[in-house]
Amino acid sequence: MATLPTPQQLIASRPAFPKENWMDIKPDFKPGSFCYPAQKQTMELLHMPNPHEWNPADEDWNLPENWEQILIDAFEERLKKHRSLKLFMDICVRCGACADKCHFFLGTNDPKNMPVMRAELLRSLYRKDHTMLGKILGKKVGARGWDKDVVKELFSYAYQCTECRRCSLYCPYGIDTAEITAIVRELLHEVGLGIHWIMDPVKNCNITGNHLGIKPHSFVEIVEMLADDCEEVCGIRPKTPFNEKGHEILFITPSGDVFADPGVYTFMGYLMLFHELGLDYTLSTYASEGGNFGSFTTFNMAKKLNAKMYAEAERLGSKWILGGECGHMWRVINQYMDTYNGPAPAHMMDVPTSPITGTQFTNAKSTKMVHITEFTADLIKHNKLKLDPSRNDHLITTFHDSCNPARGMGLLDEPRAVLKAVCNNFVEMPEKTIREHTFCCGAGSGLNTEEIMELRMRSGMPRGNALRYVQQKYGVNHMACVCAIDRATLPPLANYWAPGVSVSGVHELVANALVMTGEKKRTMDLRQEDLPNVDGGDE
Amino acid sequence: MTMLEVFREHKQNVCAAWVELVLSTYSLDTKGFLRTKNDPFLNPVGDITRLCAGCLYDAMAGEDIDAAKLKDALERLVKLRAVQVFTASEALGIFYAFKSVVRSTLLPLMEKSGLTAAYLEAESRIDTLALMAFDMYAKDREVVLENRVNEIKNQHAQLLRWAQTVDGSPVGGSGKTKL
Numbered sequence: 001m002a003t004l005p006t007p008q009q010l011i012a013s014r015p016a017f018p019k020e021n022w023m024d025i026k027p028d029f030k031p032g033s034f035c036y037p038a039q040k041q042t043m044e045l046l047h048m049p050n051p052h053e054w055n056p057a058d059e060d061w062n063l064p065e066n067w068e069q070i071l072i073d074a075f076e077e078r079l080k081k082h083r084s085l086k087l088f089m090d091i092c093v094r095c096g097a098c099a100d101k102c103h104f105f106l107g108t109n110d111p112k113n114m115p116v117m118r119a120e121l122l123r124s125l126y127r128k129d130h131t132m133l134g135k136i137l138g139k140k141v142g143a144r145g146w147d148k149d150v151v152k153e154l155f156s157y158a159y160q161c162t163e164c165r166r167c168s169l170y171c172p173y174g175i176d177t178a179e180i181t182a183i184v185r186e187l188l189h190e191v192g193l194g195i196h197w198i199m200d201p202v203k204n205c206n207i208t209g210n211h212l213g214i215k216p217h218s219f220v221e222i223v224e225m226l227a228d229d230c231e232e233v234c235g236i237r238p239k240t241p242f243n244e245k246g247h248e249i250l251f252i253t254p255s256g257d258v259f260a261d262p263g264v265y266t267f268m269g270y271l272m273l274f275h276e277l278g279l280d281y282t283l284s285t286y287a288s289e290g291g292n293f294g295s296f297t298t299f300n301m302a303k304k305l306n307a308k309m310y311a312e313a314e315r316l317g318s319k320w321i322l323g324g325e326c327g328h329m330w331r332v333i334n335q336y337m338d339t340y341n342g343p344a345p346a347h348m349m350d351v352p353t354s355p356i357t358g359t360q361f362t363n364a365k366s367t368k369m370v371h372i373t374e375f376t377a378d379l380i381k382h383n384k385l386k387l388d389p390s391r392n393d394h395l396i397t398t399f400h401d402s403c404n405p406a407r408g409m410g411l412l413d414e415p416r417a418v419l420k421a422v423c424n425n426f427v428e429m430p431e432k433t434i435r436e437h438t439f440c441c442g443a444g445s446g447l448n449t450e451e452i453m454e455l456r457m458r459s460g461m462p463r464g465n466a467l468r469y470v471q472q473k474y475g476v477n478h479m480a481c482v483c484a485i486d487r488a489t490l491p492p493l494a495n496y497w498a499p500g501v502s503v504s505g506v507h508e509l510v511a512n513a514l515v516m517t518g519e520k521k522r523t524m525d526l527r528q529e530d531l532p533n534v535d536g537g538d539e
Numbered sequence: 540m541t542m543l544e545v546f547r548e549h550k551q552n553v554c555a556a557w558v559e560l561v562l563s564t565y566s567l568d569t570k571g572f573l574r575t576k577n578d579p580f581l582n583p584v585g586d587i588t589r590l591c592a593g594c595l596y597d598a599m600a601g602e603d604i605d606a607a608k609l610k611d612a613l614e615r616l617v618k619l620r621a622v623q624v625f626t627a628s629e630a631l632g633i634f635y636a637f638k639s640v641v642r643s644t645l646l647p648l649m650e651k652s653g654l655t656a657a658y659l660e661a662e663s664r665i666d667t668l669a670l671m672a673f674d675m676y677a678k679d680r681e682v683v684l685e686n687r688v689n690e691i692k693n694q695h696a697q698l699l700r701w702a703q704t705v706d707g708s709p710v711g712g713s714g715k716t717k718l
Contacts, residue, residue, distance in 0.1 A: 007635035010628050011564050018567055033624065100572050100581065108623065109584060111568035212698065222701045261696040430580050450687040457622040457683060465583045472611075488694065492686035496679070497618070 026149050027156040029056045032454035035159055038199035045203055050192035067191045068146050074190040078183055088175045089126040098167035103439050104160050107458035115167035115177040118157050158184040164403035164440035186298045197449035201293040205305050209288045210255035216285035222258055230268050235520030238275035241282045245316050249281035253324025254291040254484035263487040265526040266505030276516045287312035290329040296446035303340040306332055314345040320352035321369040325505045327483035331408035333369050344368040357382040377414040380421045386515040389424050393533045395478040396425040398470050401438035402483030415482050415506050422513035427474045433466040443489040457496050464497025471498045480506050542657045545648055546600035554592040557640045561588050561633050591616040599664050617672050621679035634669040
């Protein structure tokens with residue numbers, strides 16, 4: 001008779017001490033833990049190197065014949081090009097300050113998700129080819145050569161990093177592990193390895209201007225539909241100017257806000273705010289995507305997709321650009337746009353200036369792009385908006401600092417100033433989980449795809465845990481954020497870790513509270529749900 | 540000594556042994572961190588496990604416990620393990636392993652004090668807790684799948700609404716995501 005294992009034997013996933021060196025542990029590709037691969041046709045259309053059919057779950061990834069040389073050369077080229085990369089490869093002393101700061105590590109408890117270890121995957125290859133000790137002593141000094149399992153390992157962990165940079169905040173040397181992840185993804189693209197949810201939006205943005213590939217006329221019609229919804233709510237149909245020349249401001253926001261729930265309500269908020277202000281602005285169908293999925297693939301692709309912002313501002317003669325609530329769009333703007341596609345067109349205003357308050361946004365002097373929460377916070381500070389925050393009284397709101405605006409551009413106080421003006425009930429999450437210490441939603445940098453929902457729930461656990469805490473302690477039932485990817489990824493995260501908490505952009509709440517000139521009595525919020533605190537609404 | 544007194548006396552070491560066992564289901568390189576850092580937000584896995592251990596033990600021992608608190612503690616640990624890389628048996632086997640830890644520590648003592656029958660009753664309560672965990676696990680897995688379906692719907696919500704208007708039909712109701 002066979003002997004059944006004990007519960008201890010069943011749950012023991014490992015021996016007390018591992019028999020193998022970390023280098024010998026192969027990555028495991030279980031469904032739910034990897035993203036679908038990019039289609040060959042998509043890669044061909046984008047002229048990406050070595051497009052081919054492959055599947056992460058297969059043993060053979062059909063790498064090109066000379067894959068090893070391609071990777072060695074590509075790595076060397078990048079080491080020469082980016083001095084920062086070479087520095088990051090050399091300078092780490094393995095102090096471990098970053099080790100427990102990663103939401104992927106905290107959620108998966110996989111040691112290779114410690115940022116130091118994730119970087120070590122590449123650093124070990126660097127040692128082998130680029131350091132004397134590594135060349136001579138190999139594995140004894142943590143050096144290893146390329147092999148196909150190493151490629152798989154790099155793929156597995158480069159797509160278990162959302163490039164949120166929380167680890168960088170704690171690194172005493174300032175090593176930016178997000179940049180290392182970005183380089184690893186670039187290297188993988190050299191041998192034709194990319195993921196569908198990044199490359200498909202890249203293709204669509206490249207061809208039609210927005211991530212779902214909606215044609216310009218349809219894009220306009222959807223925005224018109226949202227303007228109709230605004231009229232339903234407030235009795236005023238906001239203007240929807242598209243592709244009009246000669247306006248002072250070009251407004252660019254992620255296209256997710258036009259297509260996806262609950263982002264659309266944030267977009268409706270923008271339309272209503274601009275209408276009330278009588279803002280001299282236009283939208284664009286060409287620059288209809290603020291988000292830059294290219295930044296999750298290669299620097300060149302990011303540059304290409306970013307170029308349309310200045311090109312459109314030039315074509316339409318706009319004096320400055322107002323940018324919507326987005327995450328990585330702002331990282332690209334603040335960190336890279338000047339170098340990629342700058343300087344801004346000569347006709348643009350020297351310093352973007354609010355036409356309503358006269359405030360000069362000197363921080364945007366170089367890029368000519370102002371974040372909408374800076375713009376709105378300034379309006380509120382100067383009492384330019386009539387607000388009735390009691391309309392949001394049924395909400396107890398907290399604020400999720402989106403990684404890129406928080407750590408990539410230091411946008412910490414403006415969204416809070418706006419939220420506090422439009423909501424009477426605002427509660428912060430615990431100190432170590434907000435502002436520059438914020439935990440990622442777990443699905444940024446192109447990982448907001450449904451096939452890895454299980455992985456996203458793991459990586460979003462630290463954020464979910466903090467949210468659950470304020471939900472239980474203070475009755476928080478709403479979380480606002482300033483990122484379109486967050487608006488897509490936080491609802492499932494909240495549904496899992498803190499059910500009952502809804503998610504919105506900041507400007508949805510602004511428009512709910514905004515008292516517009518000539519509006520009808522508000523009985524509904526932007527989602528066309530009855531406002532409980534208004535006569536005529538639900539009790 | 541009454542049964543409760545025996546249980547109370549050994550709470551700390553049984554809980555510590557079980558926490559050790561649960562943390563051993565993670566990689567050795569991770570375990571040290573999980574074991575040593577005590578912060579509910581900076582080491583959620585360690586915190587959730589330790590918290591659950593205390594609640595589980597009290598429930599098993601027959602203490603007068605707050606049902607909501609027990610449910611919450613159990614739910615958090617199950618939620619966590621339901622999405623980590625575990626099979627269902629690895630995720631929930633920890634509750635059966637709890638029984639083994641309790642048995643090896645306490646059964647000889649209980650037998651000595653003539654409390655075997657009462658002990659067996661307490662042990663059966665672990666089965667109840669494991670069954671509760673099983674329901675929670677099943678629900679959590681369903682939520683993950685529900686999230687996948689909802690996300691696909693939400694991503695294209697307005698597109699679908701727009702598509703329905705293309706033949707000239709009036710615009711349908713707006714997305715009704717409840718705020």
